[in-house]
Amino acid sequence: MNGILRSVIEVDNLTKYYGELRAVDHISFEVKEGKIFGFLGPNGAGKTTTVRMLTGVIIPDEGTAQIMGYDILKEPIKAKEVMGIVPEASNAYVDFSAWSNLMLIGQLYGVPKKEREHRADELLKKFGLHERRNEKVKSFSRGMKQRLIICMALINNPQLLFLDEPTTALDVQSARIIRDMLLELNKDGVTIFLTTHNMEEANLLCDEVAIINQGKIAAIDSPERLRTKIGKLNAVEVSFTSPPNMKKLSEIPSVREIKKFGDKVRLYTNNPGEVITHIVDYTKENNSQITTLQTLAPTLEDIFVMLTEEKEVN
Amino acid sequence: MILSKEYITQIRRALVLAKKDMRLYYFKGPVIIFGVLIPLFLFLAFSIGRSIPINSSVSGLLAMTLFFTATAVSPVIIPWETTMRTLERLVSTPITLSTIILGNIIASFIFALIISAVPIIVGVLMGATIANPIILIVGVIIAALCFSSIGILLSTPPSSMPSTIMMLASLLKFPLIFISGIFIPVEQMPGWGQAIAVFSPLTYFTDLARHATQGVGYFPVIMDIGILLALTAVFLYASIKLHKRNLSKRL
Numbered sequence: 001m002n003g004i005l006r007s008v009i010e011v012d013n014l015t016k017y018y019g020e021l022r023a024v025d026h027i028s029f030e031v032k033e034g035k036i037f038g039f040l041g042p043n044g045a046g047k048t049t050t051v052r053m054l055t056g057v058i059i060p061d062e063g064t065a066q067i068m069g070y071d072i073l074k075e076p077i078k079a080k081e082v083m084g085i086v087p088e089a090s091n092a093y094v095d096f097s098a099w100s101n102l103m104l105i106g107q108l109y110g111v112p113k114k115e116r117e118h119r120a121d122e123l124l125k126k127f128g129l130h131e132r133r134n135e136k137v138k139s140f141s142r143g144m145k146q147r148l149i150i151c152m153a154l155i156n157n158p159q160l161l162f163l164d165e166p167t168t169a170l171d172v173q174s175a176r177i178i179r180d181m182l183l184e185l186n187k188d189g190v191t192i193f194l195t196t197h198n199m200e201e202a203n204l205l206c207d208e209v210a211i212i213n214q215g216k217i218a219a220i221d222s223p224e225r226l227r228t229k230i231g232k233l234n235a236v237e238v239s240f241t242s243p244p245n246m247k248k249l250s251e252i253p254s255v256r257e258i259k260k261f262g263d264k265v266r267l268y269t270n271n272p273g274e275v276i277t278h279i280v281d282y283t284k285e286n287n288s289q290i291t292t293l294q295t296l297a298p299t300l301e302d303i304f305v306m307l308t309e310e311k312e313v314n
Numbered sequence: 315m316i317l318s319k320e321y322i323t324q325i326r327r328a329l330v331l332a333k334k335d336m337r338l339y340y341f342k343g344p345v346i347i348f349g350v351l352i353p354l355f356l357f358l359a360f361s362i363g364r365s366i367p368i369n370s371s372v373s374g375l376l377a378m379t380l381f382f383t384a385t386a387v388s389p390v391i392i393p394w395e396t397t398m399r400t401l402e403r404l405v406s407t408p409i410t411l412s413t414i415i416l417g418n419i420i421a422s423f424i425f426a427l428i429i430s431a432v433p434i435i436v437g438v439l440m441g442a443t444i445a446n447p448i449i450l451i452v453g454v455i456i457a458a459l460c461f462s463s464i465g466i467l468l469s470t471p472p473s474s475m476p477s478t479i480m481m482l483a484s485l486l487k488f489p490l491i492f493i494s495g496i497f498i499p500v501e502q503m504p505g506w507g508q509a510i511a512v513f514s515p516l517t518y519f520t521d522l523a524r525h526a527t528q529g530v531g532y533f534p535v536i537m538d539i540g541i542l543l544a545l546t547a548v549f550l551y552a553s554i555k556l557h558k559r560n561l562s563k564r565l
Contacts, residue, residue, distance in 0.1 A: 052565070055406050057405050057565065058562045077320070077410070078408075080408035085406040087406055091398055091400050092400070092403075093334070093338065093398075093400055094398070095338055096337075104330065104334055105403075105407060107327070107330040108330060108331075108404075108408065108409055109408060110323060
């Protein structure tokens, strides 16, 4: 993991039209080897269309994408052979057993029989499905089906894994198993491209996130850097021993906005340090004392809402 | 050399898909029974009470069985897989859309070959004779391929509703059996009937089946085979083009 990491996904000006609608609008980004890359966006933002273009399911109208060095337009079969995919609208064959589904996908990836069987055995054990491997998938719960679909995506031992909303509508336990498995896979060196609605999930898992809105990339960085970059969402939250004088507090220089939440006052600012100094001065002038004080950085969800709402207003 | 290796890989994967289709969709009790019964009942409905020689019966029944079985399941597999959300799974594996189509055709072809053996065996047991077994074998193979391609072509509208496709397929299939020389040989049809009959692919197989069982036909054997092969190529080409065009509308 030392030295310069190579890019396993390189996207350049990727564009897709559906009639008049520009579903994905000239997006460019890179995903480095060994990272978990989160692709976030509201419904209809272009997440699934992007994943489908990157995985060779649909053909872009403009632009290119290199997947592990293979051009997805010129060498789609080679590119698909080195990746694993958990599509959004995907299902296993419900009239086949878990084992038959894995064998089928393994054969389509050209995995030799012995290796296929060994790997299927290993994956089913890892994902807690081994005991029910010979049962038809129609008897599986939604969480079990999704775990099987992930096993199917891993049968070719890919170094790059695409997952489109893998935990949507799953019970807490299944979602947690999947998240833990993704972290484990990543620890073993698998690069993960994850689209999700779940900000907490993105925050927990991702080294880097891209926020897409109306087909365009609105922001791209690590969750932490995004939080510090979007300064206008920083705040100081304080409570006092006596009722706060909202007018005086709002007059503190560099306070952009002030809101009251119960007995706490939240002061939005680009400069939390300066605001804290003024709060101390305020307590002296008003014979009050600070009960609690904390600085608040924006959550990924705050940033997501801000970026996607801004675009909608524009 | 590299190119041919890639083609071999894709053909191998098409066989995997064909095996999957056979297990999932074809070799089910009701499908097999209906594959045999529907053509049989249709044939009986139109032949009972008329003194049709056994050899004519076999050629007509064979043509109908082959046509119905090759176009019975193939039109609905892709719409069904769209509904069941397994199509995107397949499209994202390292296979081309042509490989998926080829897999569908191979499954339909094998099913049609197996089921079409039933009227031949029953006919022979009832005293029918095969005047030219080579024409019979070649004809059945080419026609099974041609009719399976029609089945795939019928699945191209980007509907995810198998029932819509079934209705569309029936609208095409039933009229074809009446204009293809199955019940009335082409030479006995009126002029307008003959003019329509030349547009039906089934006409050329019915004619081949008559050559094989009765030793007579309306068109030369080579013409029947040539037209069936040409139509197979056209249907396959059109299927691949239309499926490629409609794929993003399906997903």
